[in-house]
Every structure is written in C-alpha cells, then in structure tokens.
Amino acid sequence: MDVHGTVAEGFEPVRDAFARNFATLGERGAAVAVHRNGQRVVDLWAGTKDVDGTDPWERGTAQVVRSATKGVAAAVLLLLHQRGQLDLDAPVGHYWPEFKARGKERVLVRHVLSHRAGLPVLDRPLTPEQALDPLRGPEAVAAQAPAWEPGTAHGYHALTYGWLLDELVRRVTGQGTGAWLAAQITGPLGLDLWLGLPDAEASRVGRVGRVEGPEPTGGLRTRPKRSVTEAYEDPASLTRRAFAAITPFPDQNDPAYRAAALPATNAIATADGLAGFYASLIGDSAGGSRLFTPETVALARAEESAGPDRVLVVGTRFGLGYMLHGSASPFLAPGSFGHPGRGGALGFADPETGIAFGYVTNGFRKTVTADPRAQGLVRAVRGALGLQG
Numbered sequence: 001m002d003v004h005g006t007v008a009e010g011f012e013p014v015r016d017a018f019a020r021n022f023a024t025l026g027e028r029g030a031a032v033a034v035h036r037n038g039q040r041v042v043d044l045w046a047g048t049k050d051v052d053g054t055d056p057w058e059r060g061t062a063q064v065v066r067s068a069t070k071g072v073a074a075a076v077l078l079l080l081h082q083r084g085q086l087d088l089d090a091p092v093g094h095y096w097p098e099f100k101a102r103g104k105e106r107v108l109v110r111h112v113l114s115h116r117a118g119l120p121v122l123d124r125p126l127t128p129e130q131a132l133d134p135l136r137g138p139e140a141v142a143a144q145a146p147a148w149e150p151g152t153a154h155g156y157h158a159l160t161y162g163w164l165l166d167e168l169v170r171r172v173t174g175q176g177t178g179a180w181l182a183a184q185i186t187g188p189l190g191l192d193l194w195l196g197l198p199d200a201e202a203s204r205v206g207r208v209g210r211v212e213g214p215e216p217t218g219g220l221r222t223r224p225k226r227s228v229t230e231a232y233e234d235p236a237s238l239t240r241r242a243f244a245a246i247t248p249f250p251d252q253n254d255p256a257y258r259a260a261a262l263p264a265t266n267a268i269a270t271a272d273g274l275a276g277f278y279a280s281l282i283g284d285s286a287g288g289s290r291l292f293t294p295e296t297v298a299l300a301r302a303e304e305s306a307g308p309d310r311v312l313v314v315g316t317r318f319g320l321g322y323m324l325h326g327s328a329s330p331f332l333a334p335g336s337f338g339h340p341g342r343g344g345a346l347g348f349a350d351p352e353t354g355i356a357f358g359y360v361t362n363g364f365r366k367t368v369t370a371d372p373r374a375q376g377l378v379r380a381v382r383g384a385l386g387l388q389g
Contacts, residue, residue: 001046005031005059008041010384017380018044021373029057029206030344030361031271032377035279037354042381043272050207051362062192062205062270063360064252067158068347071339072195072277073165073177073263074113074300074321075185075291082296086172088113088320092164095171096138102145111151112164113320114304118146119164120157120311121241128250132260134176137163147238148310154318155238155310158342159245162264178261189280189289192273196261205268207253208362228313228368242311269347274358278338278349282356297351301337312368329369332357332382343367346374353385 001022007015014034021027029047033040049055080086086095088110093100099107104119111117122140130136141163147155157164169177178196186193194201231239243249250257258268269277282297283290292300301319309316309328317324322337329340331348332355338348343364349356359374382388 003044003046005042005044007044008036008039011041011381013380013384014042014377015044017376018046021376022046025373025376026363027361027373028209028363029061030359030363030373031057031059031061032359033270033272033275033357034381035275035354035356038279040272040275045271047362048206049362051209051364052207057206059272060192060204060270062194062201062268062273063345063362064205064208064258064266064268065274065345065347065360066252066265066341066343066364068269068274068339068341068345069195069263069265069267070161071322071337071347072181072193072267072269073162074339075277075281076169076177076180076263077109077113077165078296078300078321079184079291080169080172081299082293086168088299092117092168096142096167098139099142099167101142104146104150107146107150109168110304110320112157112161112168114318115154115157115161115309116151116305117157117164118148118150118153118155119144119160120155120238120245121147122160122245125245125247128246128248128257131159131246131250131262132256134166134170134261137262138167138170141167153310154305154307154316156242156312156316157264158242158311159262159264160242162262165263166261176261177263185280185291186273186277189276191269191276191280193267193269193277195263195267197258197268199259201268202255202258205258206362209364210252229366231313238311239313269358269360271358271360274345274347274360275356276358277356278347278358279356282349282351282354301335316369323369330375330378332378332385333387340369340371340374342369344371344373346371346378353387355381355385357381 034042
C-alpha cells in the first residue's frame with residue numbers, strides 16, 4: 001500500500017503505524033493528521049476513497065466521523081457559555097420551556113454535556129426520515145421521561161445528545177448547530193469540517209461501510225452485562241435502545257443524510273480538518289487562532305462523569321462535552337480531551353504537548369470507543385514524543 005503525504009522528523013513511527021493498519025488490520029481508505037504547536041507534523045493518506053471502490057483517496061478526501069461529531073458540537077455550547085450567552089448551571093427548561101415535561105425540570109445544561117440527563121433512549125424511536133427533520137428529534141426528547149434521576153448517574157446519549165444540543169443552540173442563537181458552526185468556527189478558520197454537507201463539497205466525500213450491531217440471540221438476560229456487545233444483544237437494555245433511537249439507522253452514504261445536521265453523529269471531515277479543529281480549541285492552529293480560553297479548556301476536561309456507564313457498560317469518563325483519557329478511550333495523555341466515533345474516527349487535543357489529532361476512515365468497524373487502528377496511531381505519536389503509555 002502506497003502511503004502519501006509527509007511527516008516531520010521524529011514522527012516517522014506514525015507513518016509506520018499507518019502503513020501497518022493497511023497491512024494487518026484491513027484498512028481500506030484512511031487519513032491521519034497531527035498538529036503540534038501550530039505546525040502540521042503528520043499529514044498522511046492512503047487507500048481508496050470509497051470502501052467498496054477503486055478511486056484513490058486524495059488529500060482532500062472527507063468522511064463521516066460518526067460520534068466524533070459530539071466533540072465538534074460540544075464546542076458550540078462551550079463557546080456560547082464563554083461568550084456569556086449560555087449558563088451551564090441553568091435548567092435546560094430555562095431556554096427550552098417545552099423540555100420541562102415529565103420530570104425534567106431539574107436537568108441542567110451541564111447534565112446534557114456530561115451524559116447525565118437520563119435521556120439516552122426514546123420510547124418511540126424515530127424513523128430515518130423523522131430524524132432528519134430538525135424539529136422532530138427535539139420534540140421527541142422533550143416528550144420523553146428520564147430513564148434515571150437526572151444528575152445522579154451517567155450513560156452515553158448516543159443519538160439523543162445531538163437533539164438536546166441542537167435545540168439548546170437554536171433557542172439561544174436562532175440557528176442550528178451546523179449553521180452556527182460554519183459561521184463562527186469552520187468557515188472563518190477554513191476547516192474542511194461540516195455539520196450539514198454543502199452540495200459543493202459532496203464529491204469529496206467517500207462511501208463508507210455499513211456497520212450493524214450484533215443481533216439479539218434469544219431471551220433477555222437478567223445478570224449484569226459484562227460488555228457493550230453483550231448488552232447490545234438484549235433488546236430491552238439501555239444500550240440497545242440508545243443506539244436504536246433512530247430505527248433503522250440511516251444510510252450514511254445517502255446525500256440527504258449527509259446534508260442534514262445531526263450533532264451527535266454525522267459531521268463530515270478530512271483528517272486535517274478534524275485535527276485543525278482541535279488545534280484551534282487550544283490555541284495552536286496554523287492560523288494562530290484560539291477559540292477556548294484557558295478557563296473553557298478546563299471546563300472541557302474537568303471530570304464530570306466517571307465510572308460504570310449505564311449505556312456503554314464499561315467505565316467511562318466525560319468532561320463537559322468531551323470524553324477524557326481513560327481505559328475505555330485512551331488518548332495521548334491524562335490531560336487530553338476529545339471524542340471517538342463509533343467504527344473508527346478519532347479527534348482530540350492535548351494542551352500540555354500542543355498536540356491535536358485527527359483520524360478518519362471509510363472502513364467502519366464494530367468498535368465503539370477504542371478502535372485498534374486509531375489506537376496504534378496514538379501510540380506512535382506518544383512514542384514520537386517520548387511519553388509513557
């Protein structure tokens with residue numbers, strides 16, 4: 001497999017790890033980018049643009065990044081807070097009165113960002129057509145009763161997270177998350193990252209593989225689940241129901257899906273666009289921009305939720321809108337914050353080293369938080385910096 005692009009001196013192990021993904025892990029098409037202190041030190045791509053095609057991946061090839069979208073969308077809420085437009089400790093119902101129904105009066109904005117709102121599932125899942133309507137998802141969440149007392153536990157809001165964030169942004173700014181992101185962040189910074197793909201960029205986006213969860217294997221289990229895969233096999237579990245809030249899941253290659261803005265799942269980015277986004281948060285983007293103040297960086301990575309996750313089963317750690325470094329989703333170092341995408345994609349920042357990382361792929365796998373291809377690349381960056389694992 002021919003690997004294209006460049007690496008700075010000392011980062012050659014990242015190229016080696018990237019090539020190994022194709023040689024030993026079945027990678028079909030992917031790219032990885034790493035920025036350090038405002039300089040691009042890794043910019044690599046290889047394989048085919050489409051998972052089932054032959055056209056070559058190019059430097060500007062973009063892919064849907066699934067739940068890596070959540071870290072992008074979270075920046076919008078944190079910037080609104082930074083600008084004094086949104087109070088993280090206010091009830092969601094303060095901005096969105098209809099939300100207060102069915103025992104949700106005490107759900108705070110910070111509960112939404114840290115997966116503590118108790119709303120990972122919908123009693124009546126949305127169809128793909130309903131999910132693409134920007135009004136239907138928020139309406140469904142507003143009508144939903146919490147699965148646990150908000151603020152008392154955490155569980156990954158796989159799909160509902162996007163509707164919760166999007167309606168808050170809309171109530172505060174009058175714009176959806178995708179439009180605000182384009183106007184305030186990605187457009188001004190020239191980042192190849194979209195939440196709601198413009199028609200003019202559609203030809204750059206490759207086809208991705210479809211990933212299904214494991215099918216139910218029989219009767220419901222009553223003993224505690226030991227893994228997210230086992231929990232997913234139980235149709236009544238929070239795990240299965242959280243990932244089934246849209247049923248069936250939309251075709252991610254459908255132009256209508258890509259053009260919509262679902263702030264939990266369907267951002268589209270190049271690897272360099274994703275890395276550049278995280279670089280801009282910590283003040284080390286190539287253009288010298290810094291979106292987050294030091295105080296906002298502290299909010300993003302201060303632990304809000306930790307321990308057994310009611311949806312992902314394993315122990316997870318979240319700050320405000322971001323996964324934090326841990327066994328379920330290892331990043332570069334203890335101070336890193338970011339978000340993986342189910343099936344492979346990964347973006348994060350590490351303020352102490354000035355590293356911003358982006359990886360995108362068209363070969364989605366069943367991994368939820370720690371894809372081995374992305375993890376091999378992260379270990380290579382760690383080694384290049386001389387950091388301990």
